[in-house]
Amino acid sequence: MSIDINHFITTLAREVEKYQVPVVDLIAVQTRDPFKVLVATILSARTKDETTAKAASRLFKKVTDLDSLASLDEATIAKLIYPVGFYKNKAKYLKKLPAALDRFGSRIPETVEELVTLPGVGRKTANLVVAVAFNRPAICVDTHVHRIMNIWGYVETKSPLETEMNLRRKLPEKYWIKINSILVAFGQATCKPVRPHCDRCVIEKYCPKIGVTPRKLPSAKKKTKKNGVNKFISWNVNGLRAIEKKGFVDIMHELDAEAVCLQEIKAMPEQLPKSLAHIKGYKAYWHPAKRKGYAGVCTYTKKEPLNVIYGMDIVEHDQEGRVLTLEFDSYFLVNAYFPNAQPGLVRLDYKLAFNRDIHNFVDRLAAQKTVVICGDFNVAHKPIDLANPKQNEKNPGYSLPERQWMDTFITAGYIDTFRKFNQEPEQYTWWSYRFNARAKNIGWRIDYFCVDPASETRIKNAGILDNILGSDHCPVSLDFV
Numbered sequence: 001m002s003i004d005i006n007h008f009i010t011t012l013a014r015e016v017e018k019y020q021v022p023v024v025d026l027i028a029v030q031t032r033d034p035f036k037v038l039v040a041t042i043l044s045a046r047t048k049d050e051t052t053a054k055a056a057s058r059l060f061k062k063v064t065d066l067d068s069l070a071s072l073d074e075a076t077i078a079k080l081i082y083p084v085g086f087y088k089n090k091a092k093y094l095k096k097l098p099a100a101l102d103r104f105g106s107r108i109p110e111t112v113e114e115l116v117t118l119p120g121v122g123r124k125t126a127n128l129v130v131a132v133a134f135n136r137p138a139i140c141v142d143t144h145v146h147r148i149m150n151i152w153g154y155v156e157t158k159s160p161l162e163t164e165m166n167l168r169r170k171l172p173e174k175y176w177i178k179i180n181s182i183l184v185a186f187g188q189a190t191c192k193p194v195r196p197h198c199d200r201c202v203i204e205k206y207c208p209k210i211g212v213t214p215r216k217l218p219s220a221k222k223k224t225k226k227n228g229v230n231k232f233i234s235w236n237v238n239g240l241r242a243i244e245k246k247g248f249v250d251i252m253h254e255l256d257a258e259a260v261c262l263q264e265i266k267a268m269p270e271q272l273p274k275s276l277a278h279i280k281g282y283k284a285y286w287h288p289a290k291r292k293g294y295a296g297v298c299t300y301t302k303k304e305p306l307n308v309i310y311g312m313d314i315v316e317h318d319q320e321g322r323v324l325t326l327e328f329d330s331y332f333l334v335n336a337y338f339p340n341a342q343p344g345l346v347r348l349d350y351k352l353a354f355n356r357d358i359h360n361f362v363d364r365l366a367a368q369k370t371v372v373i374c375g376d377f378n379v380a381h382k383p384i385d386l387a388n389p390k391q392n393e394k395n396p397g398y399s400l401p402e403r404q405w406m407d408t409f410i411t412a413g414y415i416d417t418f419r420k421f422n423q424e425p426e427q428y429t430w431w432s433y434r435f436n437a438r439a440k441n442i443g444w445r446i447d448y449f450c451v452d453p454a455s456e457t458r459i460k461n462a463g464i465l466d467n468i469l470g471s472d473h474c475p476v477s478l479d480f481v
């Protein structure tokens with residue numbers, strides 16, 4: 001079966017417009033500076049895009065050109081670019097770069113042959129710099145391009161170099177520059193190296209899938225419990241109808257969680273399409289706000305609850321659709337959308353009243369049995385929980401009274417389950433839609449799973465699923481027995 005390469009590439013070019021672009025293209029768009037593209041490309045080898053973006057941003061605050069790079073010692077460069085893969089070697093290469101460029105008159109060379117003579121620059125990097133920085137025909141073959149071209153049977157090769165040489169012979173030149181960014185974005189999001197998403201692939205019908213084991217969607221009946229562990233998900237979807245168009249139902253099946261708590265659904269149940277109102281294998285419970293298109297929470301659950309508590313019996317909060325509690329045999333699952341204090345902190349008093357009331361509410365539940373409370377708490381607790389703590393000390397979500405409330409809640413013994421397992425910085429759950437914040441990982445951790453103090457032994461793991469797109473928040477998870 002031979003493929004129509006024109007159809008494949010034009011279809012995927014349209015498809016990946018919805019995805020985040022690879023970081024090197026992003027830097028090229030932002031700077032158009034071959035020096036920065038070269039440096040970012042060196043950093044990007046064997047490193048995740050988010051890590052490269054953060055390291056490049058730290059480095060470019062100090063380094064704007066060859067002179068400023070030359071003025072830094074190797075240890076400082078290493079510190080700035082940590083934790084990119086092989087950061088010590090990359091620091092060495094970058095330190096040597098200004099001297100190595102002397103013979104090119106301190107300009108970045110424009111050919112692959114010249115670029116590969118520079119320290120730390122292999123053929124892949126050189127092709128990428130030629131294509132991205134100089135917009136000249138070059139085929140950068142990274143692992144995604146090599147892998148996917150072989151899956152399509154467009155080449156039959158053993159190494160990226162062999163793939164590059166084959167593509168130079170047969171791929172129409174008009175695709176050379178963009179093929180890398182298209183297939184990197186596509187390979188990261190859909191045609192993944194392990195269990196690719198053929199189920200949602202736009203070229204599935206025509207793809208020969210050579211050597212591929214496609215991902216199987218779990219059937220709704222499949223049990224999620226492994227050794228008695230329940231997986232719970234919490235996600236501020238920022239509009240349930242909007243996220244439905246971004247593959248929400250597929251994501252639900254793929255997550256295969258016991259219960260999924262959503263916040264900011266911005267819809268009444270009767271406004272929802274069937275695909276959302278009835279997701280196979282789940283029962284849904286809704287607590288929308290009275291005001292249309294505002295706030296609201298809902299919980300999808302595989303297991304029928306014993307009881308459902310809508311709100312907290314406080315009209316002021318309940319009319320905003322902020323709290324929904326499902327009671328099961330041995331625990332309560334509380335889905336909460338905490339208010340935003342709003343610019344100028346104009347709703348701070350209301351938010352603090354809500355915080356006090358929900359704390360009392362979960363204390364009352366915890367006196368009966370285990371409480372799991374999850375949702376968008378709309379507060380970053382500690383400096384580690386946001387990218388720019390100093391600048392945000394007086395802003396909603398990080399103002400002192402909001403942090404003090406979170407201190408009180410945690411001091412009372414409620415466990416921030418994510419921090420029980422992970423003390424790393426730069427772990428966020430929300431990013432502004434502005435300034436490419438998600439691509440640069442300028443974010444906040446404001447979504448939580450907390451568990452009452454007496455139930456710590458039931459917590460098995462907690463995570464942030466920041467690879468799942470569709471909202472300005474990503475989902476967070478809890479494994480719980």
Ligand code: SF4
Pocket residue numbers: 151190191192196197198201202203204205207208209212214
């Ligand atoms: S059908 Fe599957 S293997 Fe083929 S390109 Fe799509 S995701 Fe990759």
